[in-house]
Amino acid sequence: MKNQLFTAIKLSLACFILLVVIYPLAVLGIAQFTPNKGDVDFVKVRDKIVGVRQIGQSYTQAKYFWGRPSAVNYDAGVSGGSNKGPSNPDYIQTVQARRDTFLVHNPSVKANEIPAELLTASGSGLDPHISLQSALVQIARVAKARNHSTEIIQKVVMNSLEKSPAGTPFVNVLELNLALDRL
Numbered sequence: 001m002k003n004q005l006f007t008a009i010k011l012s013l014a015c016f017i018l019l020v021v022i023y024p025l026a027v028l029g030i031a032q033f034t035p036n037k038g039d040v041d042f043v044k045v046r047d048k049i050v051g052v053r054q055i056g057q058s059y060t061q062a063k064y065f066w067g068r069p070s071a072v073n074y075d076a077g078v079s080g081g082s083n084k085g086p087s088n089p090d091y092i093q094t095v096q097a098r099r100d101t102f103l104v105h106n107p108s109v110k111a112n113e114i115p116a117e118l119l120t121a122s123g124s125g126l127d128p129h130i131s132l133q134s135a136l137v138q139i140a141r142v143a144k145a146r147n148h149s150t151e152i153i154q155k156v157v158m159n160s161l162e163k164s165p166a167g168t169p170f171v172n173v174l175e176l177n178l179a180l181d182r183l
Helices: 002-031 089-105 132-136 139-146 150-159 173-181
Strands: 042-045 048-052 129-131 161-163 169-172
Touching: 042 173, 048 173, 129 132, 132 150, 132 169, 139 150, 150 161, 150 173, 169 173
Parallel strands: none
Antiparallel strands: 042 048, 129 169, 161 169
């Protein structure tokens, strides 16, 4: 019994040191090599915080580009996906409802032209980015709502492009919508 107790105490102490001291320090050290050194990247407009660059937000107005749907309503405190598979009837119904809503607000787009990322939630439910294709299919709606030409809106999209390490172009939805508000 004494041996088991002593072993349990040693294991608990080892886990404490590993998980409470070493792991957090390792993550903090790695974060120092990221652009913001692990800090939150608040986006401000006229000294007022309007969002966080790394967390998606809900946009439903026609004058804004829409991001990926979120299974957690963009709540960073409870990030996660829906955990429903592609054959789940509830999930199929949710995706169809998203498709129908998108088509109502984007009448110039055909159902097969909608990128899957605009119909399916990301794994975290917080994805702040959309692909270039997802932005391009929304240009007509945004241009009409803002009473601008599609060429002007497309130029804003192209000026907002970023590239992933693999070279895939994408846009940060918050940054793109703020660029539109500056027009």
